[in-house]
Amino acid sequence: MKVLIVEDDPLHRSYLHEAVNAALPECDTVIEAENGTVGEKLARDHKSAHIVMDLQMASRNGIEAARTIWKERPETRILFWSNYSDEAYVRGVSRIVPDGAAYGYVLKSASDERLKLALRSIFIESQCVIDREVRGLQQKSLGQTNGFTDSEYEILVDIALGLTDRAIAKRRGLSLRSVQNRLQQLYDKLDVYQTAGDDHEDGRFNLRARAVTVAFLRKLLNYSALERAEAELQEWLDGK
Amino acid sequence: MKVLIVEDDPLHRSYLHEAVNAALPECDTVIEAENGTVGEKLARDHKSAHIVMDLQMASRNGIEAARTIWKERPETRILFWSNYSDEAYVRGVSRIVPDGAAYGYVLKSASDERLKLALRSIFIESQCVIDREVRGLQQKSLGQTNGFTDSEYEILVDIALGLTDRAIAKRRGLSLRSVQNRLQQLYDKLDVYQTAGDDHEDGRFNLRARAVTVAFLRKLLNYSALERAEAELQEWLDGK
DNA sequence: CAACAAGCTGCGGGTTTACGCAAGACGGCG
DNA sequence: CGCCGTCTTGCGTAAACCCGCAGCTTGTTG
Numbered sequence: 405m406k407v408l409i410v411e412d413d414p415l416h417r418s419y420l421h422e423a424v425n426a427a428l429p430e431c432d433t434v435i436e437a438e439n440g441t442v443g444e445k446l447a448r449d450h451k452s453a454h455i456v457m458d459l460q461m462a463s464r465n466g467i468e469a470a471r472t473i474w475k476e477r478p479e480t481r482i483l484f485w486s487n488y489s490d491e492a493y494v495r496g497v498s499r500i501v502p503d504g505a506a507y508g509y510v511l512k513s514a515s516d517e518r519l520k521l522a523l524r525s526i527f528i529e530s531q532c533v534i535d536r537e538v539r540g541l542q543q544k545s546l547g548q549t550n551g552f553t554d555s556e557y558e559i560l561v562d563i564a565l566g567l568t569d570r571a572i573a574k575r576r577g578l579s580l581r582s583v584q585n586r587l588q589q590l591y592d593k594l595d596v597y598q599t600a601g602d603d604h605e606d607g608r609f610n611l612r613a614r615a616v617t618v619a620f621l622r623k624l625l626n627y628s629a630l631e632r633a634e635a636e637l638q639e640w641l642d643g644k
Numbered sequence: 645m646k647v648l649i650v651e652d653d654p655l656h657r658s659y660l661h662e663a664v665n666a667a668l669p670e671c672d673t674v675i676e677a678e679n680g681t682v683g684e685k686l687a688r689d690h691k692s693a694h695i696v697m698d699l700q701m702a703s704r705n706g707i708e709a710a711r712t713i714w715k716e717r718p719e720t721r722i723l724f725w726s727n728y729s730d731e732a733y734v735r736g737v738s739r740i741v742p743d744g745a746a747y748g749y750v751l752k753s754a755s756d757e758r759l760k761l762a763l764r765s766i767f768i769e770s771q772c773v774i775d776r777e778v779r780g781l782q783q784k785s786l787g788q789t790n791g792f793t794d795s796e797y798e799i800l801v802d803i804a805l806g807l808t809d810r811a812i813a814k815r816r817g818l819s820l821r822s823v824q825n826r827l828q829q830l831y832d833k834l835d836v837y838q839t840a841g842d843d844h845e846d847g848r849f850n851l852r853a854r855a856v857t858v859a860f861l862r863k864l865l866n867y868s869a870l871e872r873a874e875a876e877l878q879e880w881l882d883g884k
Numbered sequence: 885c886a887a888c889a890a891g892c893t894g895c896g897g898g899t900t901t902a903c904g905c906a907a908g909a910c911g912g913c914g
Numbered sequence: 915c916g917c918c919g920t921c922t923t924g925c926g927t928a929a930a931c932c933c934g935c936a937g938c939t940t941g942t943t944g
Contacts, residue, residue, distance in 0.1 A: 566854025
């Protein structure tokens, strides 16, 4: 059995290496990659079926890498090991995991025990292991209660990218008015409004910009999500 | 000699601990804090004059902590040890360092040697040590060439927060038109424009939102900067 | 099948933005 | 002092945005 580790930070990498050795005596080879690009390549070359992957990496982040890896070999088992449980990451991951694939999401703050357990569960037992904290987000986001639907999230990303209503309409195949409707829903859910309640104009917000900021502060968006969205946008722009 | 380490990640923390021991034999006590809040407290209690500090921490980030520490004891020597060299961090740090204080900024990707050297230079020789990569940013940002002036940066933050032109005018004591002027400067420098060059409307951007995104992608802004700005805004709003 | 909720769309109008034009205000310099 | 560049401000306009009102198309349910 071989395990591939994809992780930026040398300290974390060697920690993972040890953890894998300790948790999986049946593992005879451990390979290391220090960023997503190398990770993809090694996964391909070695046909790795067991991967531990960091999410936040400089060169090519974990979500991107995982997507292409899963595209080529959907039965690959991947354990995401991340510092954060931003909703943006969670959403990003659950959008790319293939049906029935075994995967895991464990926070770096988890104990050694927890990590080892997750390693065994996923790689040996083919079970999904999702950190409790992450799980909470996932359900809130999928169950519509208080969560954001895909269309709401989509339009959030679009205004975050700085598109006009018209451009969004064209991109998503909607009318102008529909775009604005969705925006309204979004503002509503994010609880942004003009603060115009007072007698004279006071601390007014530009709803569009404010929505993006609030989403950021709530970790609904983060750098990595923006980066991906921007790449998709460019792709779309090129394809006219 | 005492050294205080303020760092989120247990692995990095113990690595730092060792590095300090190795680099500074004259150091007899090493104290550790796992977030900014605790860091501030320990700095106060121990009157620490030598601190190594991570920037990105969950509870209270390094910049906030450093600011209050320096406010109470400006001669404190602080070495910032960070994963990133985002312009937002660099700008944030250089805005709070007191005149003539010895401080340092070293990236986590630097070699052991470099880190040890920086520790000695700052704590023993009272010299500033700024990572070359960071240095580059700093100069570009302070020297006006291609960099952003304070007023440009300020208005960038304001629209990122989602304020309207009017609100910005009030907050900064300017006329509406002046705010819009500065916005124009900003758009210019960020190189955002309507893409209206074509015959019919195509990939139009909402300049205001686009500017924020571009700034994010260029690391001119990041989560921590937003968080701080938001806190300041709330403060201002409360003070009417 | 009728009834209903949810989403799409057009119309219309009040606000906010983006930005050209031009008239002061201020500081440095020969 | 007079010239000049930078910054501020007002006026005015076209476009974009926010959003209420109302007619339509759907999928769902009793």
